Amino acid sequence: MYWIHAFFVGSQLFMKPRTNYTKSGEFNIAYQVVGNGPVDIIYIPGWVSNIDMMWSEPRLAAFLSRLSLFSRLILFDKRGTGLSDRTDEYSTMEERMEDIHAVMNATHSEKAFLFSHSEGGSVSLLFSLNYPEKTLGVMGFGIFAKRRYSEDYPWAPTDEEREVSNKLIEENWAHGNLDELRDLVPSLAHDSGFMDWFASYLRSGASPKAALLLHKQCTHIDVTDILGSIQVPTLLLFRKEDEEIKVDEGRYIVERVPNSKLVEFSGRDHLFWTGDTYPVLAEMEEFVTGIRPNRTQFQKNNPSGKKDGIDLEKVMSENFLYNLKVEEFAKLCGKSLSAFKRDFKDIYNTSPSRWIKTKRLEHAKKLLIETNLNINQICYDCGFINTSHFIKSFKKQYHRPPLQFRSNTLNT
Secondary structure, three states: OOEEEEEEEOOEEEEEEOOEEEEEOOEEEEEEEEOOOOOEEEEEOOOOOOOOHHHHOHHHHHHHHHHOOOOEEEEEOOOOOOOOOOOOOOOOHHHHHHHHHHHHHHOOOOOEEEEEEOOHHHHHHHHHHHOHHHEEEEEEEOOOOEOOOEOOEOOOOOHHHHHHHHHHHHHHOOOOOOHHHHHHOHHHOOOHHHHHHHHHHHHHHOOHHHHHHHHHHHOOOEOHHHHHHOOOOEEEEEEOOOOOOOHHHHHHHHHHOOOEEEEEEOOOOOOOOOOOOHHHHHHHHHHHHOOOOOHHHHHHHOOOOOOOOOOHHHHHHHHOOOOOOHHHHHHHOOOOHHHHHHHHHHHHOOOHHHHHHHHHHHHHHHHHHHOOOOHHHHHHHOOOOOHHHHHHHHHHHHOOOHHHHHHHHHOO
16 A cells, blocks of 8 residues: 655644545445554544545544554545545445445455444444454444433433534534534634634535435434444443533443443543543553553654654655655654755765655556556656656656556566
8 A cells, every 4th residue: 555645734744545445335435544553443433524634634643643553544434425425315324334344345354443433333333243253342432322312311412402403504514613513622612723624624524415414314323222232342432521422321332232341531522533642542552452552652652753763764765655855754854954965865875856766766667567557546656746757757767658668578
């Protein structure tokens, strides 16, 4: 798998992975794979999502990157949201499970932990019941068992409350002026930059019509009857003062799911990647690996933390395909631009730009011989952003344009 874009947010570097598609019935489902750890984690998002936009929010990117340190993390947008195909009808839970199946098949994932948030929790629990052989465990942050008020489940909204929310979505989705959004993340409610991103993220995840359809669809979710039959290990993560999904809902679930554990954290945010994320990630890492990082180790290994004693040769060999400027490679190595160029010259006896271009063309040559990728795919996978420039550079290096090189090489 190749990364197609890398970017800095402040002093932090995050890589946005390549987006792929697979078919679930007639629907194209967008997915990404991050990391290559020994165990798979599939992230099942809540109401709406956009897997490309996730990487533009540094807190979320850091959280996901941390998960990929000990797993192979698989992300996807369910049908009707984000980069996946839209639908004008309610998606059934069976169809939602088909989407998970399709992504697992596309990524050759035989078994996985399911990490779900909010609305994604119900389908995770149902999937684990129907496919225990494919489910290593369920991790749910702020999830619920149903989303319609009843006397035995009084924390869900009433029909009248849902109608108010539906009207707000219809009237305010375009500009994101929803007080309910601030209620989801009180710790950042007054951060206009974050709230602007959050509103944009939701709009990129669903159109007004799609958002309303998905919001109404939640009313039909009810997995209360199946909780006692779930057998896979289940970890429930809740913030005690979350106003969107009450911690009492987590207590309701843990009382009924046999092999389950509830961990309650201080805080009010419904978003798992905001606030103090160490205890959340520590619980998840221990649940998956059996080893709990202490806070010092966590900060030392945090993808967003500062890196000391960085090996320049290792950085270049692992990152030359990324679409970065020389200044950004220097930053990756923790060096000033002048120091980076000086050290690079001492090691490689050439300039960074020439070395990077040569390495990318060598990789392109390898792909031409060993794969059936077309020229555009090879161009972008090798870090070039302009096909004509790639072809010109390849011809100058190997005296033939790429297609002719491939044809002559395979026919000799």
